[in-house]
Amino acid sequence: MKKLRIYVDMDGVIADFDKASKHPPIGSKKGRPDLWVDYLYLDIIPGAEEALSYLNEHHEVFIASTPPWSRIQVWADKRAWLEQWFPDLKRKLIFTHRKDLLIGDVLIDDSNYRGQPDFQGDWFWFNKDWPSKNWKACLKFIKKLENEKYNIQNYIRYKNDMSSVLSRLPDIDYEEYSRDQLIERFLPLVENLARKFATSQQAIGVMTINDLIQEGFYGLCAGVDRVNWETINEAKDKEKTLKSFLSKRIKGAIRRGIDSNRGSMRIPEHKLNEIRKDFGEDKKTVELFLTSSVY
Numbered sequence: 001m002k003k004l005r006i007y008v009d010m011d012g013v014i015a016d017f018d019k020a021s022k023h024p025p026i027g028s029k030k031g032r033p034d035l036w037v038d039y040l041y042l043d044i045i046p047g048a049e050e051a052l053s054y055l056n057e058h059h060e061v062f063i064a065s066t067p068p069w070s071r072i073q074v075w076a077d078k079r080a081w082l083e084q085w086f087p088d089l090k091r092k093l094i095f096t097h098r099k100d101l102l103i104g105d106v107l108i109d110d111s112n113y114r115g116q117p118d119f120q121g122d123w124f125w126f127n128k129d130w131p132s133k134n135w136k137a138c139l140k141f142i143k144k145l146e147n148e149k150y151n152i153q154n155y156i157r158y159k160n161d162m163s164s165v166l167s168r169l170p171d172i173d174y175e176e177y178s179r180d181q182l183i184e185r186f187l188p189l190v191e192n193l194a195r196k197f198a199t200s201q202q203a204i205g206v207m208t209i210n211d212l213i214q215e216g217f218y219g220l221c222a223g224v225d226r227v228n229w230e231t232i233n234e235a236k237d238k239e240k241t242l243k244s245f246l247s248k249r250i251k252g253a254i255r256r257g258i259d260s261n262r263g264s265m266r267i268p269e270h271k272l273n274e275i276r277k278d279f280g281e282d283k284k285t286v287e288l289f290l291t292s293s294v295y
């Protein structure tokens with residue numbers, strides 16, 4: 001596994017600057033909490049501790065922060081704060097007013113006026129209050145990157161093959177395609193669906209993106225053989241109907257692939273579907289599910 005180099009901002013990402021800035025002392029300058037907030041006693045942002053322990057274990061993490069230029073004491077306070085909450089990040093603290101100068105894969109930062117948009121890797125625009133931008137979402141984003149970076153060579157080769165195949169396809173109605181051509185035409189759909197699985201929790205550590213594409217491909221072949229052209233031709237939107245029919249087969253195949261590869265004990269598909277629909281209410285089946293898994 002390739003380690004990612006990840007830079008994590010402090011205020012608003014791991015240290016709760018917002019909360020502290022809500023209580024200005026009398027006579028303080030309005031709109032500039034950075035001139036009076038006590039950085040040494042900032043609370044920790046929810047989820048930051050767990051997230052950083054995961055990142056630290058699997059990747060190379062640095063803290064990249066911008067202390068207020070005029071308050072020299074804050075430079076020391078930030079160092080002390082980090083030691084209190086994240087002793088593992090010793091000597092991993094970078095102070096800079098130019099985040100775009102950092103070299104790495106990911107920058108997790110909540111503001112955009114210190115060069116973040118020009119960071120050469122991926123900038124994750126963090127916001128603790130947005131479900132799509134908080135630590136949970138951020139970890140999901142990182143895990144997606146992990147998956148993409150794992151098998152990059154084979155995956156790129158596959159993508160090149162696919163685009164050359166697609167460029168050779170004639171521009172005719174679906175029904176006029178041969179079986180092979182129809183399968184080729186929907187290869188991007190398989191990739192698309194497989195990528196969605198790769199980011200979801202169930203596939204992580206079980207199968208790679210290439211494996212998922214392969215399983216989806218089996219589903220596509222089976223689906224193409226079972227297309228009912230009468231139904232398709234009657235449909236208002238032929239492409240949409242055909243796509244949704246094949247998607248169902250592809251997703252089913254990928255899901256079955258994950259299920260049969262996920263553990264040393266194989267649970268029949270109908271049982272797994274029961275567990276999925278039950279959402280953990282039946283303790284016994286959940287136990288079965290967990291003891292069969294690779295986790």
Ligand SMILES: [Mg+2]
Binds near residue numbers: 009010012109110111
């Ligand atoms: Mg910040």
